[in-house]
Amino acid sequence: MTHSLAAFPPFLIFFVGALLIPFLHERFRPAWSLFVPLTGLINLMGIEHGVYWQTGILDYTLTLGRVDGLSFFFALLFHIATVLASIFALHVRDPIQQVCALLYSGAALGAVMAGDLLTLFIFWEIMAVSSGFLIWARRTPRAESAGQRYLITQVLSGVILLAGAIIYYGETGSLAFEALSLETLGAKMILLAFGIKCAWPFLHNWLTDAYPEATPTGTVFLSAFTTKVAVYALVRSFPGTEMLIWVGTAMAMFPIFFAVIENDLRRVLSYSLINQVGFMVVGIGLGTELALNGAVSHAFNDVVFKGLLFMSMGAVLHMTGRIDGTDLGGLYKSMPWTTTFCIVGAASISAFPLFSGFVSKSMVMAAAAQEGYVVVFLLLLFASAGVFHHAGIKIPFFAFFAHDSGLRPSEAPRNMLVAMGLAAFICVFNGVYPWILYDLLPWQVDYQPYTLTHIITQTQLLFFSALAFTLLMIADLYPPELKLVNLDADWFIRRLGKALILGVGGSVMLAWSNLVSVLRAGAGGVGGYLWHSHGPRGIFSRTWPTGATVMWIGVLLVVYLLINYV
Helix, strand or coil: CCCCCCCCCHHHHHHHHHHHHHHCCCCCHHHHHHHHHHHHHHHHHCCCCEEEEEEEECCEEEEEEEECHHHHHHHHHHHHHHHHHHHHCCCCCCHHHHHHHHHHHHHHHHHHCCCEHHHHHHHHHHHHHHHHHHHHCCCCHHHHHHHHHHHHHHHHHHHHHHHHHHHHHHHHCCCECCCCCCCCHHHHHHHHHHHHHHCCCCCCHHHHHHHHHCCCCHHHHHHHHHHHHHHHHHHHHCCCCCHHHHHHHHHHHHHHHHHHHCCEHHHHHHHHHHHHHHHHHHHHHHCCHHHHHHHHHHHHHHHHHHHHHHHHHHHHHHHHCCCEHHHCCCHHHCCHHHHHHHHHHHHHHCCCCCCHHHHHHHHHHHHHHHCCCHHHHHHHHHHHHHHHHHHHHHHHHHHHCCCCCCCCCCCCCHHHHHHHHHHHHHHHHHHHCCHHHHHHCCCCCCCCCCCHHHHHHHHHHHHHHHHHHHHHHHCCCCCCCCCCCCCCHHHHHHHHHHHHHHHHHHHHHHHHHHHHHHHHHCHHHHHHHHHHCCCHHHHHHHCCCHHHHHHHHHHHHHHHHHHHHC
């Protein structure tokens, strides 16, 4: 184990910086919020690879700093993302947002540098709580409800992670945060916890529900950390797990259909975020060095270009108070810089040649083809075309062009433009000269993105996708922007949840009432009660609704786990 006296734990700089904000004058807080990640970035550059900052709790050793190629890459990415988001938020005067943004960023850094599952859990839950306040900070009824649902889901993920870690420790005697075998129950639970945070299909609604309701600046922070920490955790613990190939393919596919019909443009980007994470999950499932490098490099590029798109829509929301496609259009006339930066982000996510998405997404698709997953390759090709439709065309078209809404807001504040300009520069730089990014990747890269075949194939894909959009618009067949609420899996989950709650609550109240009746009747009343209930089976038929069945199965499962693994 090596030690470094010159460097501090990256998360500690962010946490201390966050806790000092309330004591600073309001005028200095925005600059301090930017100073902290810049200081952290300088500190990070002084940390060599190794294991640092270990501490003991009871019989366990917590590792707060494991620095290798993978963790350093994500730590660097998170510092860059925090700097960009902090510049974008320089106009914010809300101390709640400023404190929680730094706590959230610091917790993400702590998670990717954690060397054991218990340390990971601690930062996992700090991320959940601190990020929730970025949603509530918008102070609307919808934000309050979405924030509550978001927090419940994120905390549930942490509880499952902790339970899985405890069970895994009982099975193996280890809490090391490293490659895990799915042959153990604990590892399966840990994978589920990662899947929730990664927004797997049917577990994804917390993202599309909450991100569009956060503040314009809060959404930029949210888009950078939560799912990317989950991607990091999957790379660290489950590389080469074939199930992830198909899960990732589904993630890349299904959001397209929701994004095309969605009116709220920040919700369109939320679906698009899941779509892009799907490509990363496919790469993790493939497990080859090319695929893992593709997943990791695409995580880097996605944080930047998705952050840029969320910034542009946040700027529109900030200046107009509107974000639905039906209410926007024609903004290019008064917000030309925001329009330009949005187009750069759209070109990057669509994987245009010379833009960042082109040099990372293709690595995953090439790895799928090399490993013989032809169906997966074709589905990802379709998903790439869909991305161009909903994020590459729909976002800039309906926000800045399309019909003229008559809105003439002034250009976004200067700090917002600077942040968008820096993000746009990174998108173009990584697309034109990707080898600096490749040199930072955890595994050696032997990949050339600018081959004639790749350029022609991608250009054809983009051309025909644009042609399809144009023809659909001319024929009036493209799904129109309507002020409607689209039904997603959460509509059914919420109703199932209500039914379970009512079932559990009703069965408990009925069982308690029956028990009280029996006790009041005394011993002689027991026989009569059983008789009128048609025996024990009658008692169960009265007090065994579906919700209670689920509850008791859960209780028995917990008892089983306690007996066998604790």
